[in-house]
Amino acid sequence: MLDRRLNKxxxxxxxxxxxxxxxxxxxxxxFGFLPExxxxxxxxxxxxxxxxxxxxxxxYDYFHLTRRGDHLICVCQGTxxxxxxxxxxxxxAEKTLGIKxxxxxxxxxxxxxxxxxVGSCALAxxxxxxxxxxxxxxxxxxxxxxxxxxxNKESETG
Amino acid sequence: MKKPAPRESSKSxxxxxxxxxxxxxxxxxxxxxxxxxxxxxxxxxxxxSSGSEHVREAFVSESKQQGLEDEVTIKRSGCRGxxxxxxIVVVDPDDIFYQYVTKEDVPEIISETLxxxxxxxxxxxxxxxxxxxxxxxxxxxxxxxxxxxxLKNCGRIDPTSIExxxxxxxxxxxxxxxxxxxxxxxxxxxKLSGLRGRGGAGxxxxxxxxxxxxxxxxxxxxxxxxxxxxxxxxMDRSVMEGDPFSVLEGMMIAGYxxxxxxxxIYVRAEYPLAVHHLSTxxxxxxxxxxxxxxxxxxxxxxxxxxVKGAGAFVCGEETALIASVEGRSGQPRPKPPFPxxxxxxxxxxxxxxxxxxxxxxxIMLNGAEWYSKIGTETNKGTxxxxxVGTVRNVGLVEVEMGTxxxxxxxxxxxxxxxxxxxxxxxxxxxxxxxxxxxxxxxPVEYETLANVGSIMGSGGMLVxxxxxxxxxxxxxxxxxxxxxxxGQCVPCRLGTKQMFKILKDITKGEGNPQDINTLFYxxxxxxxxxxxxxxxxxxxxxxxxxxxxxxxxxxxxxxxxCRALVCRSLISYHIKEYKCKACLKCLQACPVDAIIGAKWxxxxxxxxxxxxxxxxxxxxxxxxxxxxxxxxxxIED
Ligand SMILES: Cc1cc2nc3c(=O)[nH]c(=O)nc-3n(C[C@H](O)[C@H](O)[C@H](O)COP(=O)(O)O)c2cc1C
Ligand code: SF4
Numbered sequence: 001m002l003d004r005r006l007n008k009x010x011x012x013x014x015x016x017x018x019x020x021x022x023x024x025x026x027x028x029x030x031f032g033f034l035p036e037x038x039x040x041x042x043x044x045x046x047x048x049x050x051x052x053x054x055x056x057x058x059x060y061d062y063f064h065l066t067r068r069g070d071h072l073i074c075v076c077q078g079t080x081x082x083x084x085x086x087x088x089x090x091x092x093a094e095k096t097l098g099i100k101x102x103x104x105x106x107x108x109x110x111x112x113x114x115x116x117x118v119g120s121c122a123l124a125x126x127x128x129x130x131x132x133x134x135x136x137x138x139x140x141x142x143x144x145x146x147x148x149x150x151x152n153k154e155s156e157t158g
Numbered sequence: 159m160k161k162p163a164p165r166e167s168s169k170s171x172x173x174x175x176x177x178x179x180x181x182x183x184x185x186x187x188x189x190x191x192x193x194x195x196x197x198x199x200x201x202x203x204x205x206x207s208s209g210s211e212h213v214r215e216a217f218v219s220e221s222k223q224q225g226l227e228d229e230v231t232i233k234r235s236g237c238r239g240x241x242x243x244x245x246i247v248v249v250d251p252d253d254i255f256y257q258y259v260t261k262e263d264v265p266e267i268i269s270e271t272l273x274x275x276x277x278x279x280x281x282x283x284x285x286x287x288x289x290x291x292x293x294x295x296x297x298x299x300x301x302x303x304x305x306x307x308x309l310k311n312c313g314r315i316d317p318t319s320i321e322x323x324x325x326x327x328x329x330x331x332x333x334x335x336x337x338x339x340x341x342x343x344x345x346x347x348x349k350l351s352g353l354r355g356r357g358g359a360g361x362x363x364x365x366x367x368x369x370x371x372x373x374x375x376x377x378x379x380x381x382x383x384x385x386x387x388x389x390x391x392x393m394d395r396s397v398m399e400g401d402p403f404s405v406l407e408g409m410m411i412a413g414y415x416x417x418x419x420x421x422x423i424y425v426r427a428e429y430p431l432a433v434h435h436l437s438t439x440x441x442x443x444x445x446x447x448x449x450x451x452x453x454x455x456x457x458x459x460x461x462x463x464x465v466k467g468a469g470a471f472v473c474g475e476e477t478a479l480i481a482s483v484e485g486r487s488g489q490p491r492p493k494p495p496f497p498x499x500x501x502x503x504x505x506x507x508x509x510x511x512x513x514x515x516x517x518x519x520x521i522m523l524n525g526a527e528w529y530s531k532i533g534t535e536t537n538k539g540t541x542x543x544x545x546v547g548t549v550r551n552v553g554l555v556e557v558e559m560g561t562x563x564x565x566x567x568x569x570x571x572x573x574x575x576x577x578x579x580x581x582x583x584x585x586x587x588x589x590x591x592x593x594x595x596x597x598x599x600x601p602v603e604y605e606t607l608a609n610v611g612s613i614m615g616s617g618g619m620l621v622x623x624x625x626x627x628x629x630x631x632x633x634x635x636x637x638x639x640x641x642x643x644x645g646q647c648v649p650c651r652l653g654t655k656q657m658f659k660i661l662k663d664i665t666k667g668e669g670n671p672q673d674i675n676t677l678f679y680x681x682x683x684x685x686x687x688x689x690x691x692x693x694x695x696x697x698x699x700x701x702x703x704x705x706x707x708x709x710x711x712x713x714x715x716x717x718x719x720c721r722a723l724v725c726r727s728l729i730s731y732h733i734k735e736y737k738c739k740a741c742l743k744c745l746q747a748c749p750v751d752a753i754i755g756a757k758w759x760x761x762x763x764x765x766x767x768x769x770x771x772x773x774x775x776x777x778x779x780x781x782x783x784x785x786x787x788x789x790x791x792x793i794e795d
Contacts, residue, residue: 020485059487060468079390080546116389119203122241122552133207139773
């Protein structure tokens, strides 16, 4: 399964060293994270030592080596959001979901992340749930967003 | 809806000479709808998050319903800058500027403005003091003091339509360059214009190009730096999203001037819309023969590809960026050799910022002399800032170099809302500094800002009022710096960590009197012992805040007081007994059940449970205002 999906991605590349980051990006798009087996296979494909592939995969914030949640909640920590209390919002989100930023809930429903500036500074502070931008967040709104999201998802699945 | 020119026809058609470009432009103008009626909906990131896509859909379906689809063109545009008033809709030909448009307003705009030529008053901008309404963009104070050179097309053209770009003189500059000028003449013009790099350092673009042009070797590269790492800046993003063709045109001119046939745009992975618009633009250019072999019959070949970043601030630094494009970890290397001599794959490489390259297109279109008349003696042209923080008109502004900070913040930005006092303005993001009120009359130039301990940077401008804690801001930027240091240089890796730790302690009320000196000492060490611009500049936010706001540091350290009421360990919330009406609002809202009380029983906060999130203050009805927040003083309950 992994092999087939991975080979399909690799087949578009010619195996040049400069392709490493683009390959990792495509693999992450496909699998949602970078499975360890995939990293080894990529190293072989590019004729690079696995250590170099791991070093690149861990250097960049964009890449994740563990499985992520179905829903990604991102709390913007850009300057505009920061001066409007984004740190409190992040802490509250951590508390509500019971995980730290960068982590995933044990049921793989949610991952929480911080990110820098989504360009919606006029509406600061903002929280992204998937692709939806929730603007002018307050503690109360955050609670509503997180709980309605939870309920919706639960009723959808249950 | 009518498209200006049918795209099908361009499939076989190639623009293979400057003359054919003129012909193509004429055919677009001839094919325009006779009424000239156009609805332009801003779909920049700001307006999008306010729901402009719903507004656009409403326009499409409503105009169909009213049978107007052949008379009215409905198009998306890039950012108009006034993000705070979004979604913004402009109705042409009369250039009527509507703000805060919702989809419910759409039927009225169509029946009133488009059909009856009447204005929908309630959607116009209004001067809060005089009640005067503004009909056109140019009348609105926010735009009046701006000079839109780089942002000229942003918000006016459809960024996914090459026809729209060609209509506003698109590719005329590159046509002129490849058909009538030698590479040396182009470089000479850029030198004459006085253009300096907008990526932060302000290095003269012409000199950089000359170096790469003279460097030996057949293979050279042009890289457009669209990494935009400053966490409060969205200028380059808006330009790439709103006017991608101008970026491509600038790169083509650079390629011709230095003899490069390959261009790369390095874009942050977090900017999917920019990637989408740039790739669309590249494909449309290739379709028309504007990119590829023998551009406009001149013998000049040029191709452009996009490389997506992977989320590392340091990759904005040019040598780290090159490492990243080569598929390695983004770690900078010492300079020299400079990339202009030895860059990507060891070949001479020009790295220019997005805004720099758009400036190049404008200069080659209008002439170096025209450009050199804008700005000041040593700082030519304009600069875009993303004006954010506690300022009324949050958004994207472009002003002539030499405009004062006060003019930007008060005339363009509309001043500080909510009757609060201005405290400081931070320019240059993590590499910049905080500038206090006394220095607001400073003209914006590379040197003046550097002289007061800040930098121009790429254009982040954060306005802060008295409710912002200066120590907390320094801590914020150092947190960012310690996280983003690539780790090669020990002083940068460990120094920023220690500085962050000290600042964290100070904001937690655990600072000690030596801290300020230690911070100074560490800052100097980090600056001196780092190989790249990150380490050399990230102490700036700390140094500048100590320089201008030492008192606030002292209060935190000695009095355990945060006057802005931001640092949580130093504040406490209380309910004023005589004001509390026991309405239960806060009691129910408190996330940790720290509020004691009941109906008819005045509420009280259990300080041992309180996590100081401020929810109680947020929900307490303003007519009661029973919750107060204090720092550094004893409260009598
Ligand atoms: C830590 C660091 C981050 C940088 N980030 C950016 C960036 O996001 N965008 C940019 O254009 N330049 C950035 N630069 C500046 C680039 O190294 C380079 O000077 C610039 O892209 C050159 O283009 P210009 O001459 O057009 O300004 C950064 C520099 C440093 C040291
Ligand atoms: S100064 Fe910092 S970011 Fe720059 S190379 Fe050294 S460790 Fe890396």
